[in-house]
Amino acid sequence: MSLRDQIDMARLPQHIAVIMDGNGRWAKEKGKMRVFGHQNGVVAVRDTVEGAVELGIPYLTLYAFSTENWNRPKLEVYALMELLVSTINKETKTLMKNGVRLNAIGDLKSLPPKCYNELQEAIRKTSENTRCTLTLALSYSSRWEIANAAKSIAEEVKDGKIKLDDVTEELFASKLCTAEMPDPELMIRTSGEHRISNYLLWQLAYSELYFTQKLWPDFRREDLQEAIIDFQKRERRFGMTSEQVN
Ligand code: FPP
Numbered sequence: 001m002s003l004r005d006q007i008d009m010a011r012l013p014q015h016i017a018v019i020m021d022g023n024g025r026w027a028k029e030k031g032k033m034r035v036f037g038h039q040n041g042v043v044a045v046r047d048t049v050e051g052a053v054e055l056g057i058p059y060l061t062l063y064a065f066s067t068e069n070w071n072r073p074k075l076e077v078y079a080l081m082e083l084l085v086s087t088i089n090k091e092t093k094t095l096m097k098n099g100v101r102l103n104a105i106g107d108l109k110s111l112p113p114k115c116y117n118e119l120q121e122a123i124r125k126t127s128e129n130t131r132c133t134l135t136l137a138l139s140y141s142s143r144w145e146i147a148n149a150a151k152s153i154a155e156e157v158k159d160g161k162i163k164l165d166d167v168t169e170e171l172f173a174s175k176l177c178t179a180e181m182p183d184p185e186l187m188i189r190t191s192g193e194h195r196i197s198n199y200l201l202w203q204l205a206y207s208e209l210y211f212t213q214k215l216w217p218d219f220r221r222e223d224l225q226e227a228i229i230d231f232q233k234r235e236r237r238f239g240m241t242s243e244q245v246n
Contacts (some may be wrong), residue, residue, distance in 0.1 A: 003225040007055065008232055013185035015059035016052065016224075017200055017207070020044070022191030022215030029215075035079040040217035042087050046094070051221025053098045053132050055228070059181050060134050063199050067107065067141035081115050084138070088122045095122070099131030105177035106140030133181065140177075142201035149175035178203055186231045188224075190216045208234050 020041060027037030045062065052060045065080060072080075088102075095102055102122050109116070119138070152175050156162045162171075173179065183203045189195070192213045196204065210227045212219075237245050 003222055003229065004055075006229050007225060009056070011232055012055060012057060013208075013228065013231055014057070015061065015182050015184040015186075016057055016227075017061040017063075017184035017187045017204070018048070019063045019187070019189040019197060019199055020216040020219075021189055021193055023217060025191065026215040026217045034076055035083075037215075037217055038076075038080055038083055042083065044217050044219040045087070046091070047220045048224055049100065049132070049134055050098065051224045053100060054221070055225075056131075058132060059184075060132060061105075061137060061178075061181075061184065061200070062135070063137045063140070063197075065106075065138045065140070066198060067139055067144055068198065070110075070139070081112050085115050085118045088118050092122045092125055095126050095134070096129065099129045100126060101129040101133045102126045103133050103135040104138050105135055105145075106138045107144060108138060110139045135178075135181070137199070141198045143198055145177050146202060173202070176202060183207065185236075186210060186227065188212065188227050190214050190219055206236070206238055208236065 023037030023041045024034040025037070026040065027034050030036070048062075049060060064084065069080070070077060092102075094100075102119075104119055104123065108119065111119070119136075149172055153162075153167055153171065157164055157167070178200070183205070184200060184207045187196075187200070187204055187207045188210045190212055192211065194211055208231050210230055212223060212227070214223055235242060235245065
């Protein structure tokens with residue numbers, strides 16, 4: 001039976017979040033510069049997005065650049081930004097063809113203007129697509145996002161727009177960058193690292209975590225399918241007992 005046939009289409013995760021890790025090590029293994037790994041990471045992005053669309057996953061969120069990534073060597077940061085611009089440019093047509101709506105979360109204003117403008121243009125062009133929402137986390141960190149949400153709520157309380165008792169989990173979630181999306185049910189990290197790295201800390205509260213040794217540039221739709229099969233074998237209890245959920 002093929003991997004695809006092993007997937008229960010009635011129980012697909014509605015939102016999959018991915019930490020694309022291992023580009024640098026992949027390049028190093030081949031005696032190449034780190035940038036070569038990022039370039040090949042784009043191939044994995046393309047195949048994973050197509051794999052998600054093909055299955056009918058409505059939300060896919062990729063960690064493309066963290067706030068902490070600004071501390072990498074200048075040349076690597078520059079190359080990543082250039083790669084982002086050229087990829088968005090090249091891929092918009094395919095996103096349109098596949099019905100993918102592009103979205104971005106993070107401190108987008110800190111991106112170089114060319115990158116920011118290209119991104120906004122692609123977001124605008126794809127805004128009517130409904131098959132899948134592809135969110136790129138760019139200059140993103142969860143603590144930054146949570147601090148911003150707290151600040152925004154504090155301001156509303158101070159200005160008398162809401163009362164302290166109005167501050168609920170739902171209100172807090174509505175102030176996060178992901179307000180319009182369901183929480184990820186599955187989070188995949190490649191390259192054998194077992195960390196969350198400041199990614200969607202609030203939203204991952206009940207996500208199933210899946211770690212694979214594969215380095216990101218080698219990740220393909222079949223790996224996505226394997227992660228989904230693994231996810232579907234798990235019992236999600238949300239704090240209840242096994243008897244209760246069954
Ligand atoms: C982590 O690998 C990867 C990144 C920081 C960048 C991810 C970017 C891409 C996959 C390419 C562009 C993406 C899009 C959406 C167009 P690493 O460099 O930390 O690898 P290492 O841990 O082996 O050093």
